[in-house]
Amino acid sequence: MSDILNMKALELAQKIKAKEISAVEAVEAVAAAKEAKDLKYNCYTSFNLESAVENAKTVQKKIDSNEDVGLLAGVPIAIKDNICTKGELTTCASKILYNFKPPYNATVIEKLHKNNLVPLGKVNMDEFAMGSTTETSAYGETKNPWDVTKVPGGSSGGAAASVAARESVAALGSDTGGSIRQPCSFCGVTGLKPTYGAVSRYGLIAYASSLDQIGPIAKDTADVAAIFSVICGKDEKDGTSMDTTPFDISDIISSKSLKGKKVGIPSDYFGEGINEEVAKSVMNAAKVLKELGAEVEEFAMPIVKYAIPTYYIIACAEACSNLSRFDGIKYGYSSPNAEMLRDVYIKSRSEGFGMEVKKRIMLGNFVLSSGYYDAYYNKALKVKGLISKAFSEAFEKYDFLLGPVAPTTALKMGEGLSDPLQMYLGDIYTVMINIAGLPSLALPCGFDSSNMPIGMQLIGKPFNEKTILEAGNAFQSATDYHEKMPETV
Amino acid sequence: MKIDGDLIKYLESLARIELNEDEEKKVGSEIQDILTYIDMLNELNTDGVEAMSHSFPITNVFRKDEVKPSAPNEDILANAPHKQDTCFVVPKTVE
Numbered sequence: 001m002s003d004i005l006n007m008k009a010l011e012l013a014q015k016i017k018a019k020e021i022s023a024v025e026a027v028e029a030v031a032a033a034k035e036a037k038d039l040k041y042n043c044y045t046s047f048n049l050e051s052a053v054e055n056a057k058t059v060q061k062k063i064d065s066n067e068d069v070g071l072l073a074g075v076p077i078a079i080k081d082n083i084c085t086k087g088e089l090t091t092c093a094s095k096i097l098y099n100f101k102p103p104y105n106a107t108v109i110e111k112l113h114k115n116n117l118v119p120l121g122k123v124n125m126d127e128f129a130m131g132s133t134t135e136t137s138a139y140g141e142t143k144n145p146w147d148v149t150k151v152p153g154g155s156s157g158g159a160a161a162s163v164a165a166r167e168s169v170a171a172l173g174s175d176t177g178g179s180i181r182q183p184c185s186f187c188g189v190t191g192l193k194p195t196y197g198a199v200s201r202y203g204l205i206a207y208a209s210s211l212d213q214i215g216p217i218a219k220d221t222a223d224v225a226a227i228f229s230v231i232c233g234k235d236e237k238d239g240t241s242m243d244t245t246p247f248d249i250s251d252i253i254s255s256k257s258l259k260g261k262k263v264g265i266p267s268d269y270f271g272e273g274i275n276e277e278v279a280k281s282v283m284n285a286a287k288v289l290k291e292l293g294a295e296v297e298e299f300a301m302p303i304v305k306y307a308i309p310t311y312y313i314i315a316c317a318e319a320c321s322n323l324s325r326f327d328g329i330k331y332g333y334s335s336p337n338a339e340m341l342r343d344v345y346i347k348s349r350s351e352g353f354g355m356e357v358k359k360r361i362m363l364g365n366f367v368l369s370s371g372y373y374d375a376y377y378n379k380a381l382k383v384k385g386l387i388s389k390a391f392s393e394a395f396e397k398y399d400f401l402l403g404p405v406a407p408t409t410a411l412k413m414g415e416g417l418s419d420p421l422q423m424y425l426g427d428i429y430t431v432m433i434n435i436a437g438l439p440s441l442a443l444p445c446g447f448d449s450s451n452m453p454i455g456m457q458l459i460g461k462p463f464n465e466k467t468i469l470e471a472g473n474a475f476q477s478a479t480d481y482h483e484k485m486p487e488t489v
Numbered sequence: 490m491k492i493d494g495d496l497i498k499y500l501e502s503l504a505r506i507e508l509n510e511d512e513e514k515k516v517g518s519e520i521q522d523i524l525t526y527i528d529m530l531n532e533l534n535t536d537g538v539e540a541m542s543h544s545f546p547i548t549n550v551f552r553k554d555e556v557k558p559s560a561p562n563e564d565i566l567a568n569a570p571h572k573q574d575t576c577f578v579v580p581k582t583v584e
Contacts, residue, residue: 103564196544210542239550240543309527320504327505329577334570341582345505358506359516363523365503366496379530381540386533388544421522437544462545 004029005166006485009075009223010249012169016074017063023056023074023118026169030076030120033167037489041143043162045081045122046089052076052120059116071226071249073116078168080159081122082129083214084203085109092205093137094127096352097332106203107238108172108214108231115230123171124158127354128323129179129207131155132423133416136356141413144186145486146452150410153183159217160187165489170218170227174204176211177311178405178430181442184217185405185455188444190472190482191217192224193430195463196437198244199228200235208318211311211434220482221443221472225252228465247466255470256477259293263471264398266301269429274407281446281454282404285475289402292474296402303390304432306383308424311431313367313380319357320364326352356420384435391436391459400468401459403429405442409452433459441468444481453481490528492521 004012004026015021031049038044059074079085082092084102086109091097105113112119126136134157135141142157144150145165152161156173160183163171173180175193184191192215199214206212216227226249235241265286270279286296328334328348335347353361367376394401406426416423433440438459445456458475460468476482497517501508508516562575571578 100568103560103567197547210544236552240547242545242547306530306533309530312523313527324505328570329579331568332570339580341580342505344580346507349505350507353506355512355516358504358508358512359519361504361506362497362500362516363520365500366520366524369500369503376527378540379535381542382535382538383530383533384544385538385541386535388541420519421526424523424526435544 005033005169007169008219009072009170010226013072013075017069019063023060023063024053026074027052027056027076027118027120030168034121037165037167040148041145041161041165041167042140043123043142043158043165043167045091045093045124045139045158047121048088051088052118055113055118059118062116070115072230074118076118076120076169077112077227078121078123078159078162078171079109079119080125080156080171080173082125082174082205083108083172084205085119085122089122090205091138092128093125093139094353094357095138095333096326096348098138100332102203104203107200107235109203111231117230121168123162123168126155126157126356128357129155129174129176130319130356130360132178132182132426133411134158134183135413135417136354138354144410145489146188147410147450150412150452151186151416153186153410155179156217157183160184160189160191163187163189163217163219164486166485170216170223172214172231173217174212174214175434176207177315177434178427180215180217181405181430181440181455181457182427184442186410186453188453188481188484189217190220190224190441190443191215192228192465193433193440194228194232194465195244195439197240197242198232198439198463198465200238200241202235202237206322208315209322210318211315221441221469221476222249222253224441225249225469242463244463245466247469251466252469252473255473257293258289258471258474261294261399261471262397263289263294263296264394264401265296265298266304266401266403267298268301268304269403273425274404275409275448277448278404278408278454282402282456285445285456286402288475288478289471292478299394299397301390301394303387304428307387307432307435308428310380310383310387310435311427312363312424313376314384314435316360316364317368317377318364320361320368323357323361328352387432388436391438395461400461400471403457403459405429405455405457409448409454429457438462439465439468441472443472443476445479446481490524492517492524
């Protein structure tokens with residue numbers, strides 16, 4: 001059974017199609033892995049085996065009657081706990097949504113069902129996706145499978161760790177400022193933050209709506225591409241969604257060369273604060289891209305240093321507006337200590353939200369408040385324009401960009417929360433991509449001296465996931481970092 | 490930008506959040522740190538730069554004005570902490 005968890009999603013789907021493994025066996029294998037390991041890693045927040053078995057049986061019937069079931073039929077997939085699953089707990093890892101069972105499915109969940117994948121288990125995250133360590137979860141922290149004294153990254157830490165710990169075959173995460181890519185980097189797995197709009201956000205509980213995107217996390221680029229191809233596309237329920245450049249999965253899998261590609265490396269991604277081993281691994285990856293036929297050069301991108309301030313202004317401003325819906329009246333936690341209406345709001349929110357969330361809501365209120373709006377929020381939107389422009393100029397010269405995902409490998413538990421500003425600075429290479437709305441693929445490119453994974457990202461042009469997925473597959477066909485797994489798992 | 494106790498209280502009231510004294514101190518000093526860092530944006534000349542809200546040029550998204558059933562009342566109310574018939578229940582707000 002444990003073999004199933006070591007398989008890639010596409011490989012498992014093939015075996016299910018060939019009737020070597022049944023869809024129900026696949027689901028049961030995930031349940032067994034969770035049972036055996038999750039006390040140690042704490043990846044899951046809830047797990048409804050019964051409904052997954054029912055869904056798997058339905059899929060199996062279709063397979064048995066030789067219906068056209070698609071690329072990934074029967075593959076179980078873990079879901080970040082901020083994506084709405086009808087009738088099943090969706091908590092954002094927050095006390096304020098401790099009992100919330102959405103009355104509808106997110107569009108991505110509908111698409112998974114339509115393509116015969118089997119959603120199984122909700123996975124842990126920083127509360128409301130606000131964090132880089134998965135330590136602010138109301139369910140307790142997830143542990144990094146490579147070293148349980150370290151964080152898995154965040155906010156999609158449960159998703160990335162579950163793939164690395166072989167507790168899930170693949171997962172859906174969400175990325176607002178690096179929340180897919182950074183945990184992938186810390187856990188040695190592969191993940192895609194799609195172009196803003198490439199995947200519908202309908203049913204994703206909003207953190208910062210202009211930055212949020214749902215994306216896949218898996219063991220390699222081919223799996224990530226396959227899952228992305230299932231969840232992407234314009235959706236009438238999300239007015240910002242758009243159709244992205246279509247691709248055939250065989251184009252991605254057969255991509256082994258980068259001849260004719262021009263790759264830019266923003267030299268400002270290697271400034272103050274980057275760990276030497278991380279820098280070295282990413283530069284080694286640049287060599288691999290060259291060996292694969294790409295032309296690689298460095299270029300200056302001085303706007304990098306302004307990314308973090310811009311991000312925290314925009315993200316917190318949007319968060320304070322989005323999170324005003326949690327009022328103790330419509331759903332979730334309602335304080336038993338309130339007598340007046342105003343108290344229902346104040347007490348439910350004060351008792352229901354964790355400190356990091358409260359802080360970001362207050363910061364958001366500050367940058368939007370009268371007298372400060374122009375100096376902060378409006379200024380940030382102008383800098384957003386400058387950041388987008390810097391990327392558009394880069395893409396006039398390059399097909400895609402290469403950089404590290406994070407300045408360091410995984411931090412020790414508690415280290416990030418003790419110095420929040422320092423923790424925020426760890427997002428410096430990822431937040432810009434959300435601000436500019438670009439797609440970015442994170443994949444493993446080495447290990448540091450304590451054997452912790454190092455990740456790199458390939459940043460693409462808007463709505464051109466295809467190019468970075470092809471490049472990711474070419475890189476992974478020439479390297480084996482993504483094949484490594486934690487010894488203790 | 491200097492954050493003082495009054496401003497923190499004001500932000501609490503805007504956010505409909507109440508902090509105790511220790512929390513106010515902690516949150517105050519953390520917001521101070523991030524705002525001090527944010528102030529570096531002032532180095533950057535943005536005169537004449539247009540504020541950008543959406544990264545890509547999309548215009549209004551229209552759809553046909555078709556009547557579709559909305560979610561049933563009972564489904565939407567299923568999560569309500571307090572409900573009666575087809576309504577959310579809140580404390581009395583007018584005399």
